[in-house]
Amino acid sequence: MRKPSRRSRTVLAAVTAAVLGVAGCDAAGGGSAGQDGTKARAAKPSARSAPVWDVSPASIAAVGDSITRGFDACAVLADCPEVSWATGTSPQVDSLAVRLLGKAKAAERSWNYAVTGARMADLPGQVARAVTRRPQLVTVMAGANDACRASTAAMTPVADFRADFEEAMATLRKALPKTQVYVSSVPDLKRLWSEGRTNALGKQIWKLGLCPSMLGDADALDSAATLRRDTVQKRVEAYNAVLGEVCAKDRRCRFDGGAVYAYRFGTGQLSHWDWFHPSVDGQARLAEIAYRTVTAKRR
Incomplete structure (x- = not known):
């Protein structure tokens, strides 16, 4: 060779x-x-190569406060979970659960653990109950009651708010490492005051003790009242910053980016009894925001 x-x-x-x-x-x-x-x-x-976020989870559990319970949307001073933005079955709302699961499955595969009056400190306990259902998605809307206190001095400190939310997330992750979380921002309470104060009936309901830090002396426009309301608004903004920061550390968590806070609720989106909580139409708007966030093709 x-x-x-x-x-x-x-x-x-x-x-x-x-x-x-x-x-x-x-x-x-x-x-x-x-x-x-x-x-x-x-x-x-x-x-x-596997997607971290599933845009079509098969089950949903909701935690939070009166907004998620549909409080004052159907009757005065009463919960109305069937119109909840998260898990309701009302066709007028077209809730997140209905949009994701369909009406029949929404009734079987979604659960509402929110409690009217709940604050962030109550969230770990709600999450502990929710995880027993092993949901693929947990929705969170909490924080309004931490700002809605008897006075601005009584509002939940930001550090405590953060610690409570982190505990809730840790409780979820310990039980369900792969469950997804949608976190709503806290609404702009000052805007709700501004819209609702034009209604005489609403202001009478406010006097029963509804969010006194913001709604107390509803017609007062002096410097002290303005400072009080501005203090509440800044605290809500600080809470929203915490929600975004904590959520950003979890690859299976999506924050709405302040969409609920930025939404300009009008009188048509407010309860016709207290002119503060979302009406049925307001609940539908919250469902739209949640659905857009959950189904967005990102991350």
């Missing part, structure tokens, strides 16, 4: 190196050196 020339040996070496290089990449993809790279990746897909 004729001895290969120097040029032939150089070409052979280059081809051999290229072949070995391809084999090496395939092996790194999860198969043996002799296994086809495409088949190896198909047999053992990379964890990074």
Whole structure:
């Protein structure tokens, strides 16, 4: 046999190196050196290829406060969970659960653990009850009652608010590491005061003790009243910053980015009894915001 020339040996070496290089990449993809790279990746897909967020979860549990309970949407001073933005079955609302699961499954595969009057400190307990259902999505709307106190001095400190929310998230993650979380921002309470104060009946309901830090002395426009309301608004903004920051640390959590806070509730979206809580139409608007956030194709 004729001895290969120097040029032939150089070409052979280059081809051999290229072949070995391809084999090496395939092996790194999860198969043996002799296994086809495409088949190896198909047999053992990379964890990074699987989507972190599922835009169509099969079950939902809601936690939070009176807004998620549909308080004052159907009758004065009463819960009305059937119109809840999160889990309600009313066709007038087209809740998040109905949009994601369909009406029949929404009745079977969604659960409302929110409690009227609840604050962030109550959220870990609600989450502990919710996880027993093993939901694929948990919705959170809490914080308004932390600002709606007898006085601005009685509002929940921001550090405590953060600690309570982190505890709730830790409770969820310990039980259900892969469950997704949708977090709503706290509504702009000052705007709700501004809209509702034009209604005489609403202001009478407010006098029963509804969010006194914001709604007390509803017609007062002096510097003290203005400072009080501004203080409440700034606290709500601080709460929303915490919700966004804590949620951002969890790859299976989505914050609405302040969409509920920014939504300009009008009198048509407010309860016709207290002119503060969302009406049926207001609940429908909250459902729209939640659905857009949950189904957005990102991350």
